[in-house]
Amino acid sequence: MRYNVVVATHHKTGTVWMDGVFKGIAADLGVAYIDFKVWYEHRREQLSEALKAPFILLSTDSDFRSHGSLLEREDVRVLHLIRDPRDVVISAMHYHRKSKESWLHEPVPGYDDVTYQRRLKGLPNTHQRYIYEMEHSSGGTVQDMLRWRYGRPDCFEARYEELRQDIELRYWRRITAFLGFDAAERKICDAHFWRNSLFGGLSRLGNRHVRSGDIGQWKREFTVPLAYAFIGCFPGALQALGYEADHNWVLDLQHAPPRRRFGDSALRPLRELSRAFSFF
Structure with missing residues (x-):
């Protein structure tokens, strides 16, 4: 990973989907996976230390509380996801x-x-x-979607609708390239994206959350x-x-x-x- 990755979603904008995708990516790449809300509420004193190591972080409401400066770090790339x-x-x-x-x-x-x-x-x-x-x-x-600060140069502003129709993974590959994954890592990203998508692996396995x-x-x-x-x-x-x-x-x-x-x-x-x- 060239950058640490922050994934910022909102309720019902693909949060569970992205959680499954990036949790799998983090596991395969051997980097820390941080659910920001869980850490902030239960492990806050350890959060600053955890953000020093290579990580992929998910925020389920795009609210980073006192850690808003995380989005401005030079070693961080952000994926922000909205929905109609x-x-x-x-x-x-x-x-x-x-x-x-x-x-x-x-x-x-x-x-x-x-x-x-x-x-x-x-x-x-x-x-x-x-x-x-x-x-x-x-x-x-x-x-919350309206309050988000758009226009950050290190943030990929994504739409749920684009990802939901991305059967050929073209949009997804633009995202993973922007986030700084190398060629080998992007293959891992593709596999997890497909496995967790309703048009991919979940179409066979089903998902009670959806x-x-x-x-x-x-x-x-x-x-x-x-x-x-x-x-x-x-x-x-x-x-x-x-x-x-x-x-x-x-x-x-x-x-x-x-x-x-x-x-x-x-x-x-x-x-x-x-x-x-x-x-x-």
Whole structure:
């Protein structure tokens, strides 16, 4: 390894996928594999020493707390992974309804001490459950993606959608070359990427953590009212992250009534929604 490698993801943007890939790479290359959150919470006093040796580090929320300077080190290359926020909401809602992660089963202050999962499952319909996700866990994830400092020269800004379709590993090989792996190491990287991908090894073995993993799930899941609610919660997020140029994607939804692109009259519902949410 020419550089130490930092992998920065967000909840439901391919975190478990990247964990499997890079944990395997680290094991084969004989370098330390550091789950930043686990070390920060349970082995913080040892973390600074661990970051002196050759390592591959994963941050599951792209928050490096007091170790933010790690991203500026000359001996570090970073892979940052994002996903379409609309698919984040969909994936997170379904995952949170069934997951056994401990935080989902802890009482939530302000909700009569009902747990996150129980509150989510108790809502009357899918629309309300998606709204709940937008206003809570997934809302935090979207804000985290927006707060990330883009444009770092030593960071490869990757998209889940590109990796999910990368059957020929062209995109992945661009990433591993950028991260500084040599030719022999890149073959190891390729093997672990394929083995942990839904179009590769996992297609045969399955993965209970993954419900779908498809891209563009929002196109069949989002209704027009839900789309308006999404824009109200995250105005400009899709544009800032490069997923949409404007709000016209709402008009392309399967259940959207045929009409012209967003002009003044079409924008009126958004303005009314914005006043209700006080976000615009």
